[in-house]
Amino acid sequence: xxxxxxxxxxxxxxxxxxxxxxxxxxxxxxxxxxxxxxxxxxxxxxxxxxxxxxxxxxxxxxxxxxxxxxxxxxxxxxxxxxxxxxxxxxxxxxxxxxxxxxxxxxxxxxxxxxxxxxxxxxxxxxxxxxxxxxxxxxxxxxxxxxxxxxxxxxxxxxxxxxxxxxxxxxxxxxxxxxxxxxxxxxxxxxxxxxxxxxxxxxxxxxxxxxxxxxxxxxxxxxxxxxxxxxxxxxxxxxxxxxxxxxxxxxxxxxxxxxxxxxxxxxxxxxxxxxxxxxxxxxxxxxxxxxxxxxxxxxxxxxxxxxxxxxxxxxxxxxxxxxxxxxxxxxxxxxxxxxxxxxxxxxxxxxxxxxxxxxxxxxxxxxxxxxxxxxxxxxxxxxxxxxxxx
Amino acid sequence: xxxxxxxxxxxxxxxxxxxxxxxxxxxxxxxxxxxxxxxxxxxxxxxxxxxxxxxxxxxxxxxxxxxxxxxxxxxxxxxxxxxxxxxxxxxxxxxxxxxxxxxxxxxxxxxxxxxxxxxxxxxxxxxxxxxxxxxxxxxxxxxxxxxxxxxxxxxxxxxxxxxxxxxxxxxxxxxxxxxxxxxxxxxxxxxxxxxxxxxxxxxxxxxxxxxxxxxxxxxxxxxxxxxxxxxxxxxxxxxxxxxxxxxxxxxxxxxxxxxxxxxxxxxxxxxxxxxxxxxxxxxxxxxxxxxxxxxxxxxxxxxxxxxxxxxxxxxxxxxxxxxxxxxxxxxxxxxxxxxxxxxxxxxxxxxxxxxxxxxxxxxxxxxxxxxxxxxxxxxxxxxxxxxxx
Numbered sequence: 001x002x003x004x005x006x007x008x009x010x011x012x013x014x015x016x017x018x019x020x021x022x023x024x025x026x027x028x029x030x031x032x033x034x035x036x037x038x039x040x041x042x043x044x045x046x047x048x049x050x051x052x053x054x055x056x057x058x059x060x061x062x063x064x065x066x067x068x069x070x071x072x073x074x075x076x077x078x079x080x081x082x083x084x085x086x087x088x089x090x091x092x093x094x095x096x097x098x099x100x101x102x103x104x105x106x107x108x109x110x111x112x113x114x115x116x117x118x119x120x121x122x123x124x125x126x127x128x129x130x131x132x133x134x135x136x137x138x139x140x141x142x143x144x145x146x147x148x149x150x151x152x153x154x155x156x157x158x159x160x161x162x163x164x165x166x167x168x169x170x171x172x173x174x175x176x177x178x179x180x181x182x183x184x185x186x187x188x189x190x191x192x193x194x195x196x197x198x199x200x201x202x203x204x205x206x207x208x209x210x211x212x213x214x215x216x217x218x219x220x221x222x223x224x225x226x227x228x229x230x231x232x233x234x235x236x237x238x239x240x241x242x243x244x245x246x247x248x249x250x251x252x253x254x255x256x257x258x259x260x261x262x263x264x265x266x267x268x269x270x271x272x273x274x275x276x277x278x279x280x281x282x283x284x285x286x287x288x289x290x291x292x293x294x295x296x297x298x299x300x301x302x303x304x305x306x307x308x309x310x311x312x313x314x315x316x317x318x319x320x321x322x323x324x325x326x327x328x329x330x331x332x333x334x335x336x337x338x339x340x341x342x343x344x345x346x347x348x349x350x351x352x353x354x355x356x357x358x359x360x361x362x363x364x365x366x367x368x369x370x371x372x373x374x375x376x377x378x379x380x381x382x383x384x385x386x387x388x389x
Numbered sequence: 390x391x392x393x394x395x396x397x398x399x400x401x402x403x404x405x406x407x408x409x410x411x412x413x414x415x416x417x418x419x420x421x422x423x424x425x426x427x428x429x430x431x432x433x434x435x436x437x438x439x440x441x442x443x444x445x446x447x448x449x450x451x452x453x454x455x456x457x458x459x460x461x462x463x464x465x466x467x468x469x470x471x472x473x474x475x476x477x478x479x480x481x482x483x484x485x486x487x488x489x490x491x492x493x494x495x496x497x498x499x500x501x502x503x504x505x506x507x508x509x510x511x512x513x514x515x516x517x518x519x520x521x522x523x524x525x526x527x528x529x530x531x532x533x534x535x536x537x538x539x540x541x542x543x544x545x546x547x548x549x550x551x552x553x554x555x556x557x558x559x560x561x562x563x564x565x566x567x568x569x570x571x572x573x574x575x576x577x578x579x580x581x582x583x584x585x586x587x588x589x590x591x592x593x594x595x596x597x598x599x600x601x602x603x604x605x606x607x608x609x610x611x612x613x614x615x616x617x618x619x620x621x622x623x624x625x626x627x628x629x630x631x632x633x634x635x636x637x638x639x640x641x642x643x644x645x646x647x648x649x650x651x652x653x654x655x656x657x658x659x660x661x662x663x664x665x666x667x668x669x670x671x672x673x674x675x676x677x678x679x680x681x682x683x684x685x686x687x688x689x690x691x692x693x694x695x696x697x698x699x700x701x702x703x704x705x706x707x708x709x710x711x712x713x714x715x716x717x718x719x720x721x722x723x724x725x726x727x728x729x730x731x732x733x734x735x736x737x738x739x740x741x742x743x744x745x746x747x748x749x750x751x752x753x754x755x756x757x758x759x760x761x762x763x764x765x766x767x768x769x770x771x772x773x774x775x776x777x778x
Contacts (some may be wrong), residue, residue: 211600218709219584223739229703314618320607353611
């Protein structure tokens with residue numbers, strides 16, 4: 001068990017590397033690994049570069065273990081992927097979706113995509129080790145159910161686990177989408193960072209927290225709800241009932257609303273043209289206009305980035321993370337958004353907490369969410385399994 | 390080792406309780422404890438209430454182990470206590486102090502008080518197991534040194550450990566005062582809460598964070614620096630250089646300044662009289678005037694509490710703690726301060742993160758800091774020691 005978890009969390013490790021991570025003697029590690037290879041749980045995957053002497057064999061979880069399926073639900077999008085145990089993607093599909101359609105509609109589509117991806121790759125549902133699902137709302141991790149999700153009320157207390165579990169006879173694990181982005185990055189980093197944040201800016205704004213090397217969910221699973229931190233006491237009313245919430249002023253819909261206003265006021269020819277062409281504006285249109293040098297679009301992006309940075313400055317003073325990774329659809333508006341976030345944080349936070357702080361877009365990019373669903377599925381399946389060692 | 394730590398962290402436990410906390414068999418636990426009693430490390434301390442059957446013996450660390458000394462330095466105060474291994478206080482002393490006088494002056498006084506307290510109780514310096522020290526600034530925990538402390542620049546990188554270690558030939562452990570308040574409460578709670586905050590409102594404002602059952606210090610040891618979170622973008626300039634910092638608007642000196650203004654403007658007879666009598670006003674004067682029903686004093690307390698609550702609302706959305714404990718000198722202004730903090734948080738935070746949130750004054754009260762220094766000293770000494778088991 002512990003050995004398999006360690007192989008999973010240390011991409012491309014050698015026997016020696018594994019022994020040192022586990023604080024086992026080389027003899028003990030070698031003998032355990034020989035047993036796991038014999039059982040078909042671990043496989044050798046080519047030679048590593050030599051650091052002098054014989055080149056060590058790379059170890060990874062065996063493909064024969066099966067596959068994991070991950071599905072990352074955003075408010076308006078859906079990503080499904082079938083992955084090997086080492087999370088290399090075998091097949092994936094992304095499409096638009098509307099979570100407000102309710103769990104019946106959305107999960108039926110998720111199930112259908114999962115079946116199609118398996119069938120197209122000659123895989124049977126029985127080969128599925130586990131399923132990981134990310135959802136854009138607060139999750140009670142133990143039950144795998146959403147709790148009072150503001151964007152998707154019909155999902156409240158719906159048993160996602162039963163619905164998908166029946167279809168595949170595999171364990172189903174559910175977590176908040178931003179927690180899963182954080183888990184994905186933690187896995188990519190092989191836990192080399194212990195304390196960092198992942199901010200998702202999309203239809204909503206949320207934050208995944210890694211603390212002491214583990215994803216932190218808070219006392220009731222609602223940690224990271226930074227979208228409803230107040231950034232302007234004279235700001236507009238948010239759907240949550242309060243005024244001046246970050247989400248109401250800097251998430252995708254707020255950016256689209258600012259763009260609409262700029263177009264209608266004649267402040268931007270680019271945005272006015274885009275509005276005429278499609279009848280509505282999105283954050284992507286603002287990104288396009290900004291790339292074309294549109295001043296109004298740039299100002300909108302700077303305003304949104306600056307507000308996200310204002311929230312982050314408070315959070316950084318409180319939490320003192322080593323890194324902040326920013327992901328989600330809005331980051332596709334381009335580098336100006338990140339520059340505005342940074343400027344706002346560095347201007348506002350204490351020297352000590354920002355001296356070594358790195359703020360960047362999520363290295364896993366659009367794959368952060370779906371990678372996280374794979375990590376969740378694989379990690380929890382290994383924890384559940386009666387596999388030896 | 391592990392057994393001693395567990396005895397230390399579980400006040401008044403029985404053999405059975407200990408076995409269950411350590412996940413040992415009762416036979417194994419009994420045999421280890423018999424050995425520790427024989428070595429004089431653990432002692433029996435009377436019978437517990439029976440839950441049917443024979444009444445179990447209470448176990449605690451043996452007094453023969455020695456004593457620990459804790460010193461809690463605030464910006465303007467100094468508390469020193471000599472404690473038994475179970476942190477019962479043998480003797481203590483509190484007095485005013487000014488950390489800005491520098492480490493030479495302040496630590497000489499700390500050392501003198503430590504010697505006096507030992508001598509008055511017939512204890513020799515050789516009986517000191519360890520020393521714990523809390524300081525009002527950011528600490529690099531590994532070196533035990535302050536790092537760029539804004540309130541006490543002369544202490545930057547001064548080796549507190551060498552200074553006190555030489556005098557007592559005992560290991561010295563240093564941490565931020567608010568982290569130690571959090572550690573003290575964590576010990577009092579016997580780790581029954583995993584995720585909570587301790588806010589200290591005194592000359593400065595800081596926050597101790599307990600995450601996954603451990604004190605969390607952040608990537609650079611500056612986590613919890615909530616005093617410089619912006620609560621009013623049009624607010625006054627803070628000594629840190631930014632504007633509208635909570636500390637500049639709601640800590641002790643800001644409360645005193647608001648009181649002075651109220652007195653000078655003729656808004657409060659109580660405060661004007663107090664100002665005439667002593668030439669200066671403090672938060673304690675505002676508390677006294679408030680208890681006498683002075684409306685201006687009440688308004689000042691409500692304003693400070695409300696600003697602290699505004700910061701807390703953001704922090705609670707981000708961290709979703711189960712409890713927030715508020716301590717520090719300013720809390721002595723009375724219950725109106727706490728009521729204002731609560732009102733502000735519950736008004737502003739998301740329903741999910743506040744549904745089960747408890748906000749109260751620190752249960753350890755003014756002892757939270759000095760208890761924390763004792764926990765630090767005892768815990769780290771047990772970790773260092775070659776004691777068996």
